[in-house]
Amino acid sequence: CFCQVSGELDDCHCDVESIDRFNNELLFPKLQALLQTDYFRFYKVNLNKPCPFWTSGSHCGLRDCTVKPCSPNEVPEGIRTEARNKYSAEVNSELDKCEKSEALGAVDVSLSDETREALKNWTKHDDEAQRFCLLDDEWCPDSQYVDLLLNPERFTGYKGPEAWKIWTSIYEENCFKPFTVKRPLSPLYSSGRSEARAFYTWLEGQCVEKRAFYRLISGLHASISIHLSARYLLSDEWFEKRWGPNVSEFRSRFDSELTQGEGPKRLRNLYFLFLIELRALVKALPVVKEGSFKLFTGQPQEDCRNKERLLDLLHTARSFPLHFNETSLFAGDETEAAKLKEDVRLAFMNISRIMDCVECFKCRLWGKLQTQGLGTALKILFSELPSSPPSSRLTLNRQELVALVNAIGRISTSIKELQNFRELLAEDT
Ligand code: FAD
Numbered sequence: 475c476f477c478q479v480s481g482e483l484d485d486c487h488c489d490v491e492s493i494d495r496f497n498n499e500l501l502f503p504k505l506q507a508l509l510q511t512d513y514f515r516f517y518k519v520n521l522n523k524p525c526p527f528w529t530s531g532s533h534c535g536l537r538d539c540t541v542k543p544c545s546p547n548e549v550p551e552g553i554r555t556e557a558r559n560k561y562s563a564e565v566n567s568e569l570d571k572c573e574k575s576e577a578l579g580a581v582d583v584s585l586s587d588e589t590r591e592a593l594k595n596w597t598k599h600d601d602e603a604q605r606f607c608l609l610d611d612e613w614c615p616d617s618q619y620v621d622l623l624l625n626p627e628r629f630t631g632y633k634g635p636e637a638w639k640i641w642t643s644i645y646e647e648n649c650f651k652p653f654t655v656k657r658p659l660s661p662l663y664s665s666g667r668s669e670a671r672a673f674y675t676w677l678e679g680q681c682v683e684k685r686a687f688y689r690l691i692s693g694l695h696a697s698i699s700i701h702l703s704a705r706y707l708l709s710d711e712w713f714e715k716r717w718g719p720n721v722s723e724f725r726s727r728f729d730s731e732l733t734q735g736e737g738p739k740r741l742r743n744l745y746f747l748f749l750i751e752l753r754a755l756v757k758a759l760p761v762v763k764e765g766s767f768k769l770f771t772g773q774p775q776e777d778c779r780n781k782e783r784l785l786d787l788l789h790t791a792r793s794f795p796l797h798f799n800e801t802s803l804f805a806g807d808e809t810e811a812a813k814l815k816e817d818v819r820l821a822f823m824n825i826s827r828i829m830d831c832v833e834c835f836k837c838r839l840w841g842k843l844q845t846q847g848l849g850t851a852l853k854i855l856f857s858e859l860p861s862s863p864p865s866s867r868l869t870l871n872r873q874e875l876v877a878l879v880n881a882i883g884r885i886s887t888s889i890k891e892l893q894n895f896r897e898l899l900a901e902d903t
Contacts, residue, residue, distance in 0.1 A: 847881020
């Protein structure tokens with residue numbers, strides 16, 4: 475089957491089969507449980523920022539692109555006030571008690587050495603110059619909380635020139651590609667095998683960092699395509715809409731024959747993206763483990779349980795034996811590496827701005843969340859500078875953590891959905 479990609483991924487020592495097993499059996503169920511919690515389901519976002527690159531037309535007007543923001547009383551007060559750090563002394567002391575509870579204590583012991591080491595070495599990352607993507611201004615009056623569970627990522631009907639313009643801008647302007655494009659879409663979009671071949675020859679000639687950057691974007695694109703195929707609008711009666719997997723939609727996007735051999739490569743890029751975000755989760759462990767790091771919703775027992783769940787997830791992530799080795803990127807000459815890292819950072823920053831040009835609000839919401847999640851992963855993995863003082867530390871705010879966990883939640887779900895499509899395709903034949 476074309477979607478049965480297998481074997482070792484390029485530029486890393488990890489095979490697809492190991493990721494499938496690890497994700498589908500271990501990580502996916504834990505992520506799903508965590509993403510149902512209040513802390514992770516409410517995401518603050520500004521969906522009304524104007525597109526900074528071109529005058530976009532009016533909003534697409536498709537019914538399934540609508541996003542329903544929360545009214546203030548739907549969001550737990552603790553989440554609304556958290557950004558201002560207004561914990562009452564009483565609630566803080568409840569949470570401190572929880573930190574000392576047996577469950578968290580047990581986690582502490584197994585981590586203590588690694589944590590101490592990481593805390594000693596980590597750089598202060600929360601500085602603007604270290605960010606890989608823009609964070610929406612939390613206090614901007616246009617920013618609103620959205621309940622992600624009530625606004626799931628699925629087929630919206632957003633397509634055609636508007637959607638292509640976004641993808642084209644992302645690939646053309648931000649993938650360091652030297653091609654001049656004669657038509658609206660890049661060689662990737664073309665029907666010619668020779669152009670696609672030329673692109674891959676060019677890509678293979680690039681340094682590992684630029685290849686990795688392209689793969690991340692392509693992996694994100696693949697994930698969106700899987701979601702819209704897995705939660706496709708199957709029927710639309712006045713009394714009911716039915717959503718579910720659409721095998722022919724999936725096939726049209728990934729079948730080797732129908733995509734001139736591109737589909738399986740795109741699926742491999744999805745696995746690569748998974749490895750990057752998984753590695754970032756592991757590296758976030760010491761920050762989350764710290765006693766002062768609280769998943770604050772204002773309900774101390776729930777917060778404590780959520781922290782336990784999150785730590786358990788991060789431990790599970792750590793148990794994966796074939797992690798991507800991020801030190802293989804931006805290695806070599808320090809000045810060159812710093813310049814390359816800055817190029818990548820700015821390019822990714824641009825991609826996060828392009829998300830404000832997506833005209834379908836639902837697609838914009840998930841596009842922003844996932845680029846912010848990936849941006850957070852890159853910040854965790856790469857913002858440390860050799861010259862940074864050893865005493866400074868990585869910090870993550872709520873928005874970044876929520877975006878990161880939801881982003882890997884999306885990729886993990888895509889990998890699980892792939893399994894489902896494999897079974898459906900096998901039934902078809
Ligand atoms: P597109 O997916 O638009 O792709 C255009 C071209 O890019 C293809 O012809 C192909 O040559 C190339 N390409 C495709 N996949 C890859 C890849 N993985 N790597 C490299 N090149 C590739 N639609 C929804 O229904 N629900 C959503 O939630 C949603 N979210 C979106 C979020 C964003 C940020 C954007 C830009 C679009 C979103 N869309 C969503 C639209 C969706 O991505 C497609 O654009 C749309 O379904 C039209 O698909 P298409 O077949 O024309 O190809």
